[in-house]
Amino acid sequence: MKSKTRRFIDDGQPYVNTMDPVTLWEYFQKADGYKVKKGKTLFGFVPEWMGEFYALFQWENKLSSEETIRQVPFDFLKKAYPGVHDLDLRLAVDKVGGNQHDLFSQCG
Numbered sequence: 001m002k003s004k005t006r007r008f009i010d011d012g013q014p015y016v017n018t019m020d021p022v023t024l025w026e027y028f029q030k031a032d033g034y035k036v037k038k039g040k041t042l043f044g045f046v047p048e049w050m051g052e053f054y055a056l057f058q059w060e061n062k063l064s065s066e067e068t069i070r071q072v073p074f075d076f077l078k079k080a081y082p083g084v085h086d087l088d089l090r091l092a093v094d095k096v097g098g099n100q101h102d103l104f105s106q107c108g
Contacts, residue, residue, distance in 0.1 A: 001065035
């Protein structure tokens with residue numbers, strides 16, 4: 001969410017925003033020098049929910065992707081997921097956006 005490609009998407013640049021997923025993935029790898037890393041991946045509903053969360057959080061707060069990930073770091077959201085994923089998505093966005101410290105202490 002901090003890449004040059006993501007910034008182009010946020011800025012609404014037509015060249016990037018009209019790419020199909022495969023072309024966009026190839027562009028991202030080339031333009032930003034991204035390489036897939038080996039490691040443990042998220043599974044099940046977690047990645048989809050986190051993507052929806054970030055999209056709504058960014059939209060409601062009118063933030064860039066870079067600012068969104070700064071305000072709600074990935075590791076924080078991953079740790080908070082068990083406590084917020086059953087909430088209505090909008091409520092989860094409001095809760096995390098306004099009470100990160102309180103929510104984090106509840107997540108252990």
